Amino acid sequence: xxxxxxxxxxxxxxxxxxxxxxxxxxxxxxxxxxxxxxxxxxxxxxxxxxxxxxxxxxxxxxxxxxxxxxxxxxxxxxxxxxxxxxxxxxxxxxxxxxxxxxxxxxxxxxxxxxxxxxxxxxxxxxxxxxxxxxxxxxxxxxxxxxxxxxxxxxxxxxxxxxxxxxxxxxxxxxxxxxxxxxxxxxxxxxxxxxxxxxxxxxxxxxxxxxxxxxxxxxxxxxxxxxxxxxxxxxxxxxxxxxxxxxxxxxxxxxxxx
DNA sequence: ATGGTAGCGCTGCTA
Numbered sequence: 001x002x003x004x005x006x007x008x009x010x011x012x013x014x015x016x017x018x019x020x021x022x023x024x025x026x027x028x029x030x031x032x033x034x035x036x037x038x039x040x041x042x043x044x045x046x047x048x049x050x051x052x053x054x055x056x057x058x059x060x061x062x063x064x065x066x067x068x069x070x071x072x073x074x075x076x077x078x079x080x081x082x083x084x085x086x087x088x089x090x091x092x093x094x095x096x097x098x099x100x101x102x103x104x105x106x107x108x109x110x111x112x113x114x115x116x117x118x119x120x121x122x123x124x125x126x127x128x129x130x131x132x133x134x135x136x137x138x139x140x141x142x143x144x145x146x147x148x149x150x151x152x153x154x155x156x157x158x159x160x161x162x163x164x165x166x167x168x169x170x171x172x173x174x175x176x177x178x179x180x181x182x183x184x185x186x187x188x189x190x191x192x193x194x195x196x197x198x199x200x201x202x203x204x205x206x207x208x209x210x211x212x213x214x215x216x217x218x219x220x221x222x223x224x225x226x227x228x229x230x231x232x233x234x235x236x237x238x239x240x241x242x243x244x245x246x247x248x249x250x251x252x253x254x255x256x257x
Numbered sequence: 258a259t260g261g262t263a264g265c266g267c268t269g270c271t272a
Contacts, residue, residue, distance in 0.1 A: 009263075009264070009272085010263090010264055010265080012264090012265095013263090013264070034264095034272090036264070036265075060265095061264085061265050061266080061270095061271095062264095062265085062270090062271070062272095110271080110272060112271085112272085150272095202261080202262080202272085203261080203262040203263050203272090204260070204261035204262045204263085205258080205260070205261045205262085206261085206262095207261095243263095246262090246263075246272080
């Protein structure tokens with residue numbers, strides 16, 4: 001089974017690229033983030049024509065997450081219980097069962113700056129994500145959490161010279177660590193232990209062409225998936241050419257028999 | 258190079 005994640009930064013602008021990518025990458029499951037669409041505007045027919053069922057959790061101009069699947073899509077749940085009722089209700093999480101794997105598409109808040117209230121919101125959101133994932137399942141069950149975490153897990157996930165403190169702080173790395181301690185694996189690093197490679201590049205200052213980016217788009221999987229994963233790729237080809245997203249897709253291949 | 262680009266939508270926010 002091929003499972004992928006891609007922050008498309010407006011599905012309206014990127015639909016042609018996503019269709020093209022589906023046709024050559026042929027994932028069984030694709031988690032998308034930042035669709036920036038209302039549910040009524042989601043292009044279900046374009047995906048149905050390629051054999052994909054879809055679920056979308058959108059809010060319009062910002063955020064928006066989706067899951068495409070050609071191995072079934074059941075028990076769809078939008079969002080998660082929030083511990084802080086005053087936090088904004090944003091479309092950042094969608095969960096469904098696809099081909100026997102419980103899959104979440106996540107778009108973690110950016111954080112903006114360490115002194116911004118939005119950073120505290122990011123930490124609360126991550127704490128709730130951990131509770132949502134770890135209380136609903138056992139780490140021996142097949143579980144994937146895929147998306148734009150806005151966290152660079154280690155120093156080799158940050159290009160030299162880039163300051164990204166909201167994405168590298170001990171607090172956000174600790175929040176990610178909570179999912180890893182519970183039993184999830186960052187499958188890219190499992191297969192590429194030291195390679196400095198990125199999944200996001202700032203549009204500004206030509207950072208993509210300078211090779212200056214961050215690895216913040218992650219595929220986390222429990223042992224039944226991670227232990228059977230044979231291949232993990234960040235598809236930088238999809239970041240080239242006209243009108244790219246600022247993120248590249250990440251995919252894994254797992255033999256789930 | 259503390260600037261710069263992109264998307265949404267029409268003013269400034271978000272990233």
